[in-house]
Amino acid sequence: MGTPDLAATCLENLLRRADFQIIAAVTQPDRPRGRNLQLHPSPVKTIALRAGLPVLQPERARDEAFIQQLRSLSPDLITVAAFGQILPRAILELPPHACLNVHTSLLPKYRGAAPIQWAILNDESITGVTIMKMDAGLDTGDILSREQTPIQPDDDSQTLHDRLATMGGNLLSRTIPDWVSGKIAPQPQPADGVSHAPKIRKEDGRIDWTQPARTLWNRIRAFTPWPGAFTYLPGDAQPQILKLWEAAPVAESGPPGVVMRRDKNGITVGCGDGALLIRSLQKQASRRMTAGEFLAGHELKPGTKLG
RNA sequence: CGCGGGGUGGAGCAGCCUGGUAGCUCGCAAGGCUCAUAACCUUGAGGUCCUGGGUUCAAAUCCCAGCCCCGCAA
Numbered sequence: 001m002g003t004p005d006l007a008a009t010c011l012e013n014l015l016r017r018a019d020f021q022i023i024a025a026v027t028q029p030d031r032p033r034g035r036n037l038q039l040h041p042s043p044v045k046t047i048a049l050r051a052g053l054p055v056l057q058p059e060r061a062r063d064e065a066f067i068q069q070l071r072s073l074s075p076d077l078i079t080v081a082a083f084g085q086i087l088p089r090a091i092l093e094l095p096p097h098a099c100l101n102v103h104t105s106l107l108p109k110y111r112g113a114a115p116i117q118w119a120i121l122n123d124e125s126i127t128g129v130t131i132m133k134m135d136a137g138l139d140t141g142d143i144l145s146r147e148q149t150p151i152q153p154d155d156d157s158q159t160l161h162d163r164l165a166t167m168g169g170n171l172l173s174r175t176i177p178d179w180v181s182g183k184i185a186p187q188p189q190p191a192d193g194v195s196h197a198p199k200i201r202k203e204d205g206r207i208d209w210t211q212p213a214r215t216l217w218n219r220i221r222a223f224t225p226w227p228g229a230f231t232y233l234p235g236d237a238q239p240q241i242l243k244l245w246e247a248a249p250v251a252e253s254g255p256p257g258v259v260m261r262r263d264k265n266g267i268t269v270g271c272g273d274g275a276l277l278i279r280s281l282q283k284q285a286s287r288r289m290t291a292g293e294f295l296a297g298h299e300l301k302p303g304t305k306l307g
Numbered sequence: 308c309g310c311g312g313g314g315u316g317g318a319g320c321a322g323c324c325u326g327g328u329a330g331c332u333c334g335c336a337a338g339g340c341u342c343a344u345a346a347c348c349u350u351g352a353g354g355u356c357c358u359g360g361g362u363u364c365a366a367a368u369c370c371c372a373g374c375c376c377c378g379c380a381a
Contacts (some may be wrong), residue, residue: 004381033381037309226381241379264345285312285378289319296333297320 001026006165007081008043010102013169014079015051019177023073024054026061028084062088070094077180079172080134092134097180099134102168104161106130106146108189110197111139116157116164118197120222123214126150127160129168131175133186142186145175156224202227209257209307213249213274220247220276231257231306233283242306245288246279257307262300266291269306 002010007027014022025048030039041049048055058066061083067090077097080087092099105115107130112118119127128148132141147167151160178184205223207216207230220229224245232239247266254260254270261268267278282288283298294300 031381032309035309035377035380037380282378286319287377292333293319296318297331299332 001078001083001087002044002081003028003042003084004082005043006102006104006161006168007083008047009162009165010079010081010169010172011044011047013166013173015047017173022051022053023075024056026056026058026070026083029057029059058085061085061091067091067094077176079176081168081172087134089136092136100144100172100176100179101132101134101139101141102172103130103132103139104128104164104168105197106148107132107139107143108191108194110195112197113199115197116161117200117222118195120151120155120157120160121218123218124151127164129164129171131168131172132189140189142188144179144184144186145171147171156221158225200227205229207231207244207307209269210272213271213276216271216276217247217249220244228282233300233306234304241284243282243288244278245281247276248279250275250277257305259300259302259304259306261302262291262295264292267295267300 002008002025011022011025014020025044027042027044027048030041030045032038033040045055045057056066056069060066067088070091071094075095078091078095078099079102080099081102087099103111103115104127105111105119106126106128109115110118110127116127126148128146130143131145132139132143135141149160149163149167155163175184200223205219205227207219209216209231216229223229228243228245230241230243233242249271250268252260252268252270252275253273254268254275256270256272258270259267260270260275265277265279267281269276269278278291280288280290281294283294
């Protein structure tokens, strides 16, 4: 059971294994997306259909009809990765070998919807994936296995996500046989070190230039590629949203939000502590551009105040 | 009919409201300058202003129709 790319990657990994038989995929119903709000299948559905798997798309996982349907499949084990709905106890207790969840943090840290983003936001140097036996709480189940990875300076949520998805798929595939054969003793999550990673909202991506450059740098990386960190470009009529894609902290200082310099390296903007060098960005209703491309068509004089 | 922006030399943009010589930054080419540079100076090449129709003495600009592109929507 799962919905976005993370789950699709895990599913692909499981499909490559000859020792499991996958009997069905469960994912969220097709949602309207794209320029004309047409219905689009989730990444998991796309992969599942390609593999010829039956696909279930319950509007509500707690509906009795769906639970019955699931029961009739009599799965030995259910794996869950970013499914997007809370599973009722009836489903958690349905398979003899339980429901296993792939979570992209080192539990008990960063329980919740956006562990990858929060790890970057909080300047963590290490994160990872955890396979746990699901219980009724939010990411509170017993731990079966974990794997770590460092967060690199050039990581953003996309690159970290991709890496963790691959690791998660592999770890899940390796963990299942050991779990089913009884080689793994579930470890309760320690009470210490619990933290939460709530959903991020679009407006959380707004850059507050009075904050230190390193903090803003983390915010930009955490919000890339979605929903994007942004600031405002003062305009003739209305300020325009300016999404910041790539930036790096530099050892200079200037008044917060003020463009200090613009050259071939990028656009240097003062922060509360230090400065940020913007390397690529995107104006409202336009595509992503390098700083050089952007500057070719926009004056953006030094002294311009963003925000 | 989900909301919005746009199509102007190779790239990014201005010009359109208020019709009248095609403009800016960058790139490219040639020459110059410099110990030197993703430096600087000079000169140059390169454009059916998306397409079709309409209005007009005159349309990149105004009107109608069409095609294409992009952003937002998790």
